[in-house]
Amino acid sequence: MLWSEKLNWVVFYFVGILCVCSLITNVSGSIHEYKNEAFYPKSNAFFFHGGSEGLYASKLLHSPDASSSDKPLKGKSFIRFETVTFVRPKESASKQNEMQTITGMVEAIILEVKERERIGGSFLKTDLLCCTHNLSKEGSCSVGEVIIHVDPENPKWPRRIKAFFQGTNEETQISEEVEIERTGMYYLYFMYCDPQLKGTMIKGRTVWKNPDGYLPGKMAPLMTFYGLMSLAYLVLGLAWFLRFVQLWKDIIQLHYYITGVIALGMCEVAVWYFEYANFNSTGSRPMGITLWAVTFTSVKKTVSRLLLLAVSMGYGVVRPTLGGLTFKVIFLGLVYFVASEALEMFENLGNINDFSGKAKLFFVLPVTVLDVCFILWIFSSLSRTLEKLQVMFCFMLSFHPDR
Numbered sequence: 073m074l075w076s077e078k079l080n081w082v083v084f085y086f087v088g089i090l091c092v093c094s095l096i097t098n099v100s101g102s103i104h105e106y107k108n109e110a111f112y113p114k115s116n117a118f119f120f121h122g123g124s125e126g127l128y129a130s131k132l133l134h135s136p137d138a139s140s141s142d143k144p145l146k147g148k149s150f151i152r153f154e155t156v157t158f159v160r161p162k163e164s165a166s167k168q169n170e171m172q173t174i175t176g177m178v179e180a181i182i183l184e185v186k187e188r189e190r191i192g193g194s195f196l197k198t199d200l201l202c203c204t205h206n207l208s209k210e211g212s213c214s215v216g217e218v219i220i221h222v223d224p225e226n227p228k229w230p231r232r233i234k235a236f237f238q239g240t241n242e243e244t245q246i247s248e249e250v251e252i253e254r255t256g257m258y259y260l261y262f263m264y265c266d267p268q269l270k271g272t273m274i275k276g277r278t279v280w281k282n283p284d285g286y287l288p289g290k291m292a293p294l295m296t297f298y299g300l301m302s303l304a305y306l307v308l309g310l311a312w313f314l315r316f317v318q319l320w321k322d323i324i325q326l327h328y329y330i331t332g333v334i335a336l337g338m339c340e341v342a343v344w345y346f347e348y349a350n351f352n353s354t355g356s357r358p359m360g361i362t363l364w365a366v367t368f369t370s371v372k373k374t375v376s377r378l379l380l381l382a383v384s385m386g387y388g389v390v391r392p393t394l395g396g397l398t399f400k401v402i403f404l405g406l407v408y409f410v411a412s413e414a415l416e417m418f419e420n421l422g423n424i425n426d427f428s429g430k431a432k433l434f435f436v437l438p439v440t441v442l443d444v445c446f447i448l449w450i451f452s453s454l455s456r457t458l459e460k461l462q463v464m465f466c467f468m469l470s471f472h473p474d475r
Contacts, residue, residue, distance in 0.1 A: 102286040102355040104260075105277040106156070111264065115192070117201035117218060118270065122180070122260035125280050126289025127151075129255045149252040149283050151182060151260065156246045156276035158235055164268050165242045176237035178264045178272065179218050182250055183230035185257040190221040190230055202265035218263050226254075237269075245276075257289070285352035295352060298345035305338040326387065333376050340368040357420075366416040374409040377446050378402075384454040404445065411438040 104123040111118035131147040158178045168175035181191060192201045193213075203213035213219045223229050235244045252258070262274060282292060312334055316323065343365040351357050381401060387394055394401060415435040 102280045102288060102351075103277055104280065106274045108159075108273045108275050110271070110273055111262070115199055115201040116204075117263050117265050118272070119201075120262040120274055122262050122274075122278060123280065124185075124257065124259045126257050127252045127255070127280065128282050128284075128289055128292070129253055130251055131283045147283050148281070150249050150279075150281055151252065151258070152249040152279040152281070153180065153233070153246040154277050154279060156180070156235075156274065156278060157243055158237075158245070158262075159243050159273045159275065160237060160269050161271040162242060164271070165237070165240045167268065168237075168240050170239045172239055174236045175239060176244075176264070176266055176269050177216065178235045178237075178244065178262060178269070180233040180235070180246055181218060181220070181230055181261045181263060182233075183259055183261075184254070185259060187223065187230050188259070190223065191218065191261070193219045195221045201263065216265050218265065255289075279355060281355070286355035287348060287352040291348065291351070295345065295348040298341050298348060301341040302338070302345050305334070305341055309334055309338055326383070329375075329379050329382075333372065333379060336368060336372040336375060340365070340372050343368055362420050363417075366413065366420055369416055370409055370413040373412055374405050377408065378405045381446060381450050381453065384450045384457060386453075386457040386460065404442070404449075408439070408442045408446070411435075411442055415439050 102125065106120075106122070109120065111120045113119070127149050130149040160176060164176070183191065189195075193199065193207065198207070200207070201218055203215050203217050203219050205215055207213055207219070208215045218232070220230055220232060231250055233246055233248055233250075235246045237244045258280075260278065264272065280286070280288070282289065284292070287295060312331065316327065316331065343361070347357065347361045347365045350361060378401060382394060385394060385397065385401075415438075418432065418435045
């Protein structure tokens with residue numbers, strides 16, 4: 073395949089990524105939205121994963137006298153159900169008696185990751201998730217409910233919230249707030265056990281908030297990190313600019329490239345800090361800001377690798393240009409940029425829930441292979457450049473034996 077054809081394929085792939093991302097108007101964040109999504113069968117239950125995040129314990133615990141207006145108070149950590157609605161099929165609703173108070177139930181279960189084994193009948197030596205008549209006779213659970221082995225040290229957890237269908241109504245809702253009193257990784261499951269509810273959909277949203285904002289626990293330290301990095305880059309940029317002006321007569325083209333990398337780094341950390349600060353205050357990640365941050369990261373990583381490779385080849389030291397290797401170097405950089413951009417988009421433009429390891433491997437593997445190519449090429453080029461410098465030194469020494 074010709075170099076021009078390879079370049080066309082890379083450009084086409086990158087344009088495809090941008091087209092897909094342009095369809096995203098808002099990136100999922102600590103506000104988890106459910107848009108008429110379906111439950112799927114799991115064991116003898118129907119299951120839907122509502123989200124998972126790291127949450128810190130509330131700094132200000134809920135007071136019994138507090139009113140609903142106190143809910144957004146800074147210092148509180150909670151999971152809030154905002155009109156989470158369950159819609160069952162018309163056929164299922166029409167079979168019910170209009171006079172009956174309860175004709176179906178959906179459960180929302182909140183638990184810490186270490187409590188996952190408490191959901192289901194593992195402690196009863198069964199793989200079932202929903203309680204059966206035989207299990208209920210033993211007094212371990214109630215028929216039609218998800219089996220939960222309550223934590224004896226904290227009887228309120230795992231937390232169960234029930235939503236009941238009444239009569240022939242097709243919809244029921246959960247509007248509640250659960251305060252987080254222990255730091256941990258939390259999961260939200262929606263489940264139901266009644267086969268007659270098969271086809272039930274979920275819509276609405278849940279809001280997950282930490283004491284200091286909406287940033288998930290695993291992202292909270294990043295805002296501080298990028299804030300400090302912004303100051304560090306500012307100091308570095310100022311020091312470099314002063315030396316640049318002081319020694320401007322001795323500046324070579326390589327110094328301009330280094331200045332560009334420093335500028336890219338300053339823009340990258342500043343945009344990431346703004347992105348995380350916005351996420352922390354609003355609970356969502358606008359695609360535009362995140363896309364800019366991702367692109368700055370990919371460009372800086374690519375340019376810094378290309379610059380290191382060029383210097384290792386002797387550019388600006390023993391050769392004024394890269395000659396015939398220029399196109400190969402640029403092509404490797406372009407391929408790396410596309411692979412890095414795809415990985416960053418996958419990690420930051422998707423849902424913040426834990427994603428599939430296999431799916432991530434699909435994006436990580438190309439970047440890893442290209443990094444290995446850069447490393448091998450850099451060290452081999454550096455070795456040849458050092459050999460050239462040694463030959464040049466010996467040649468110069470031969471003309472000045474007294475030195």
